Amino acid sequence: MSNDFGPLEAREARPAADLLARAFAPSPNFVELWPDQQARARALRALFRAGVGDTLRHGEVHAARVDGALAAVACWLPPGRHRMSPGRKLRALPWALRAGLVAPRAIGRLSAMEQTI
DSSP states (O other): OOEEEEEOOGGGHHHHHHHHHHHHTTOHHHHHHOOSHHHHHHHHHHHHHHHHHHHHHHSEEEEEEETTEEEEEEEEOOTTOSSOOHHHHHHHHHHHHHHHHHOTTHHHHHHHHHHHO
16 A cells, blocks of 8 residues: 655546545535535535635645545645635636536525635
């Protein structure tokens, strides 16, 4: 068994987002937003694809791998970079819309959550 920890490669962005979506699916906040398990899985994949992509461009994403397979992912944004600029929001819009289409009521609540971070 080989273990590795280091920067996430761009080609790993989608699997990393999928891993994060599975990890956060049981979170009570997300269960409340998307009670249906399948809808929540779709919405979270979209949200984390936007988040991982944004963090790859504006911060750092690291991954732990076991035998070459992703086992854990961590995303960091530098101080002062956690709030998304209008351009960053625009880039994330297609993914946010996918998440919102799953449960339209979630859009406003997600925006309110983002304002508290």
